[in-house]
Amino acid sequence: MAETKGRPGNPFAMENSAISEILGKWKNKQSPLLMTLHEIQKNRGYISRESTLEISEALDIPLARIYEVLTFNNYFKLSPPGDVVISVCTGTACHLKGSGQLLKKLEKVLGIHIGETTSDGRFHLQYVRCIGCCSLAPALVINGKVYSKVDPLQIKQILAEWQGEARESVDEL
Amino acid sequence: MSYERLCETAEQECRDLEKYDGIIYTCGSTGCVSSGCQDVIQAITDCIASHDIAGRIKLIVTGCMGLCSLGPLVRIELKGREPVLFKQIDSLTIRLIILEYVLQVFRQKDAFVFPYFLEQFVVPQDLPFFTEQKKIVLANTGKVDPARIQSYIAREGFMALVKVLSSMTPEALISEMAKSGLRGRSGAGFSTAAKWDIARKQQAAEKYIICNGDEGDPGAYIDRSLMESDPFSVIEGIIIAGFAVGAAKGWVFIRSEYALAASRIEQAIEQARDWKLLGNNILGTDFSFDCEVRLGAGTFVCGEETALIATMEGKRGTPSHRPPYPAVKGLWTMPTVINNVKTLANIPPIIRNGADWFRAIGTEGNSGTKVFSITGSALNSGLIEVPMGISLGRIVYHMAGVAETGTMVKAVQIGGPSGGILPPPFFDVKVEYESLRDLGIFIGSGGFIIIDQTVSLLDLLLYYLDFAVDESCGRCAACRIGSTQVLGVLKKIRKGRGTLDDLALLERLCMAMKNASLCGLGQAAANPVFSTLKYFPEEIEGYITTREVDTHER
Numbered sequence: 067m068a069e070t071k072g073r074p075g076n077p078f079a080m081e082n083s084a085i086s087e088i089l090g091k092w093k094n095k096q097s098p099l100l101m102t103l104h105e106i107q108k109n110r111g112y113i114s115r116e117s118t119l120e121i122s123e124a125l126d127i128p129l130a131r132i133y134e135v136l137t138f139n140n141y142f143k144l145s146p147p148g149d150v151v152i153s154v155c156t157g158t159a160c161h162l163k164g165s166g167q168l169l170k171k172l173e174k175v176l177g178i179h180i181g182e183t184t185s186d187g188r189f190h191l192q193y194v195r196c197i198g199c200c201s202l203a204p205a206l207v208i209n210g211k212v213y214s215k216v217d218p219l220q221i222k223q224i225l226a227e228w229q230g231e232a233r234e235s236v237d238e239l
Numbered sequence: 240m241s242y243e244r245l246c247e248t249a250e251q252e253c254r255d256l257e258k259y260d261g262i263i264y265t266c267g268s269t270g271c272v273s274s275g276c277q278d279v280i281q282a283i284t285d286c287i288a289s290h291d292i293a294g295r296i297k298l299i300v301t302g303c304m305g306l307c308s309l310g311p312l313v314r315i316e317l318k319g320r321e322p323v324l325f326k327q328i329d330s331l332t333i334r335l336i337i338l339e340y341v342l343q344v345f346r347q348k349d350a351f352v353f354p355y356f357l358e359q360f361v362v363p364q365d366l367p368f369f370t371e372q373k374k375i376v377l378a379n380t381g382k383v384d385p386a387r388i389q390s391y392i393a394r395e396g397f398m399a400l401v402k403v404l405s406s407m408t409p410e411a412l413i414s415e416m417a418k419s420g421l422r423g424r425s426g427a428g429f430s431t432a433a434k435w436d437i438a439r440k441q442q443a444a445e446k447y448i449i450c451n452g453d454e455g456d457p458g459a460y461i462d463r464s465l466m467e468s469d470p471f472s473v474i475e476g477i478i479i480a481g482f483a484v485g486a487a488k489g490w491v492f493i494r495s496e497y498a499l500a501a502s503r504i505e506q507a508i509e510q511a512r513d514w515k516l517l518g519n520n521i522l523g524t525d526f527s528f529d530c531e532v533r534l535g536a537g538t539f540v541c542g543e544e545t546a547l548i549a550t551m552e553g554k555r556g557t558p559s560h561r562p563p564y565p566a567v568k569g570l571w572t573m574p575t576v577i578n579n580v581k582t583l584a585n586i587p588p589i590i591r592n593g594a595d596w597f598r599a600i601g602t603e604g605n606s607g608t609k610v611f612s613i614t615g616s617a618l619n620s621g622l623i624e625v626p627m628g629i630s631l632g633r634i635v636y637h638m639a640g641v642a643e644t645g646t647m648v649k650a651v652q653i654g655g656p657s658g659g660i661l662p663p664p665f666f667d668v669k670v671e672y673e674s675l676r677d678l679g680i681f682i683g684s685g686g687f688i689i690i691d692q693t694v695s696l697l698d699l700l701l702y703y704l705d706f707a708v709d710e711s712c713g714r715c716a717a718c719r720i721g722s723t724q725v726l727g728v729l730k731k732i733r734k735g736r737g738t739l740d741d742l743a744l745l746e747r748l749c750m751a752m753k754n755a756s757l758c759g760l761g762q763a764a765a766n767p768v769f770s771t772l773k774y775f776p777e778e779i780e781g782y783i784t785t786r787e788v789d790t791h792e793r
Binding site: 103127131139140161196198199203210 | 273531
């Protein structure tokens with residue numbers, strides 16, 4: 067994924083002090099890199115070029131190593147996602163119960179492909195491998211809220227929930 | 240912290256619960272959260288307040304009760320009455336239940352008759368889904384409050400640690416574990432005691448324990464459920480493992496997708512530290528141990544031991560050659576024991592009850608139990624723990640309730656992308672590492688998917704191979720190129736352009752992957768193809784001979 071410029075007014079914009087705080091917390095611990103990346107992404111929604119430079123300096127890890135880890139793992143985002151991140155579970159159980167149709171329906175309704183963000187910056191669509199809700203397949207997660215046994219017909223109704231004012235994201239996922 | 244203090248806490252906790260006339264247990268795991276248990280919990284709290292029964296009834300938010308497909312689940316235990324498990328509860332039905340069941344029992348006492356209109360919400364306790372289970376690992380799930388260490392202590396929590404630290408040497412502990420016959424519960428089935436013993440014998444400045452909670456199999460959620468529902472038993476297992484090998488530091492490596500599990504484990508570690516069960520001089524001995532949580536980042540291969548270590552070291556998670564095995568040279572070149580969540584959760588009950596007790600469960604060479612997550616075309620889907628040696632058919636037809644629905648089962652898929660697919664004629668096989676391996680099936684993570692006649696196995700193979708291509712780390716050619724080629728051939732067949740020669744080509748490619756791949760991911764990625772070719776050749780040949788044209792976009 068190519069590095070893109072952060073949009074102005076990005077709701078995840080984080081004070082630099084928050085980054086230093088995270089770096090300070092992990093600096094002297096063993097195995098700090100992944101956790102630092104996790105916390106920054108949780109705070110900011112993605113890992114910017116500036117953040118990686120700061121991490122590199124504070125933790126004394128070469129930039130190349132940081133990008134190696136960032137791009138190897140599916141979880142990290144290098145560009146700002148939409149305000150509302152929709153993750154469709156594509157685990158085996160969900161696959162068998164029709165997660166493919168859910169994805170197609172979402173792509174159609176939102177007018178974007180998997181991995182893209184709507185032009186207004188509102189919705190980001192992605193898939194995840196398994197969220198562990200296999201008995202309630204198919205499932206999808208929107209900003210941490212899990213929806214289970216989802217029917218493609220419910221998609222519009224679910225999206226409507228997230229259409230208006232930015233809802234506070236649940237502190238999970 | 241001392242033994243006496245633990246006993247006091249346990250007694251205090253039991254006395255506290257005795258005061259109440261009833262307890263409402265509500266499942267608060269990811270599954271039930273997604274079916275709306277938060278509203279139910281709120282409704283119960285409101286109800287207790289509005290009827291002013293706070294002194295008589297207590298609400299406990301527990302972990303998983305197993306039958307996830309019927310969630311949210313609520314179990315109500317009233318004094319002098321059998322526990323009742325209610326299913327598919329919402330905020331309205333729970334109000335009705337409190338009004339017509341709990342309050343009526345309080346009011347009418349023995350004259351109470353269970354109202355007929357509530358029957359539809361009751362899960363009968365004599366379902367084979369429950370009665371055929373043997374709970375060791377899941378014994379506490381759905382019963383303890385995962386957010387309070389006292390609740391775990393009241394159920395003999397940390398008694399195994401007391402026993403180990405007060406009366407056992409590391410050697411005695413390992414020989415007890417060897418006697419129990421416990422084998423790694425994440426697939427390969429290597430003896431836990433043997434792994435510990437290798438690490439213990441190493442001379443090194445430091446040693447580490449890693450709890451592998453990177454449950455990557457898309458279709459299994461046992462580790463998630465355990466970490467969410469009974470985090471303290473996992474922690475206790477890690478501490479005991481640390482004592483056995485002489486490690487002072489442990490890590491719990493958890494998938495990033497499992498946010499609730501990670502926060503429950505974090506919370507459990509903090510409480511254990513506050514109670515001085517982690518840290519310096521645990522229980523007044525000279526044994527010191529601490530552990531921390533590390534999150535994965537959505538990569539399947541990181542569940543492989545050496546890839547996990549690379550990830551922890553801050554590198555990209557690619558596997559490396561074994562030997563040296565991690566138990567000899569692991570994290571930062573120090574001896575490192577990597578045990579699965581399920582394996583570690585087995586340890587406290589084994590120590591508490593003794594190796595002979597554990598050995599008596601299951602079969603010779605396969606002692607203990609195995610937890611499966613049943614999904615797919617099952618009436619009852621959820622988590623089950625069964626003794627080793629039970630037949631597949633009993634699980635499929637009786638426990639999962641497939642016989643009742645009349646579903647025509649085509650196959651069972653066990654072990655996720657590394658596992659295999661088995662047809663009904665083989666359902667009398669016993670659940671054992673070896674008997675299944677002889678049929679080409681690896682138990683693996685414990686994913687158990689019941690497949691009905693509507694599913695095309697070629698499509699399922701395409702799904703698994705697509706997964707393998709996506710998740711292959713790319714380090715070795717056999718897996719990187721092999722998986723892509725196998726997927727290509729399968730796609731060609733799916734489009735109706737295959738020839739019968741392609742079947743032989745598939746075999747050859749899969750064999751090459753199996754023999755030449757660096758790690759388990761590549762070696763096992765071909766397993767689903769092998770078992771389909773072996774047991775369901777017609778599923779693939781059909782697309783070749785009838786030239787059925789693919790109408791689906793892929």
